[in-house]
Amino acid sequence: MKNMTQKTFKQYRDYAMLNEGDIVVLVSYEDLMTGEEWWRAIPDYGHHGIPGNLNADICCYHGWRGTTNDVSMHAHGCRKIIKISDEQWDKDRHSYCKITVGPDLKPDED
Numbered sequence: 328m329k330n331m332t333q334k335t336f337k338q339y340r341d342y343a344m345l346n347e348g349d350i351v352v353l354v355s356y357e358d359l360m361t362g363e364e365w366w367r368a369i370p371d372y373g374h375h376g377i378p379g380n381l382n383a384d385i386c387c388y389h390g391w392r393g394t395t396n397d398v399s400m401h402a403h404g405c406r407k408i409i410k411i412s413d414e415q416w417d418k419d420r421h422s423y424c425k426i427t428v429g430p431d432l433k434p435d436e437d
Contacts, residue, residue, distance in 0.1 A: 331403065335410075335427040336366035342424045345370070347411055352377050352388060353403040353428055360397045368408060368426050376437070377402045387437045404431030 334353060338345075345351070351368040354377060358364075369377065376386035377400070380393025392400045406428035414422050 332430045333409075333427060334366070334403070334406075335425055337423045338367055338426050339365075339421055339423045340367070341369075342411070342426065345408060345411060345426065347408050349408045350432070351406055351408060351428065353406050354392075355401050355403060357399045357401075358397060359394070359399055368406075368428060371405060376405075388431075388433050389437060405433040405436075406431060 345368060349368075350371055352371050354367050354369055356365050356367070374386050376388040377392045378384070378386050380395055380400075387402055388405050389402055392402050394400070408426060409429045410425075410427040412425040414424055416422055
């Protein structure tokens with residue numbers, strides 16, 4: 328995922344608390360058993376990245392952050408939300424929105 332300048336993805340949880348212009352950490356998840364992948368924009372809240380699952384005091388903006396219950400989590404940088412769609416519904420009636428984030432604001436930080 329190096330040099331990803333923009334990413335648009337569906338977010339099923341916590342999107343109501345996000346706004347265009349917010350600074351977030353882009354995180355991907357992969358179910359190692361099924362290969363399913365999903366993305367989330369997580370507010371940074373001044374923690375300087377996403378904590379690892381071995382030591383929650385060590386936060387990073389990039390790289391593997393841990394694997395729990397066969398789900399691997401990777402951080403893909405600090406980014407600004409440039410667009411959020413209106414609420415939509417999937418075929419199973421789960422609500423989501425589409426979020427577009429811009430380029431990494433801190434590409435040289437861990």
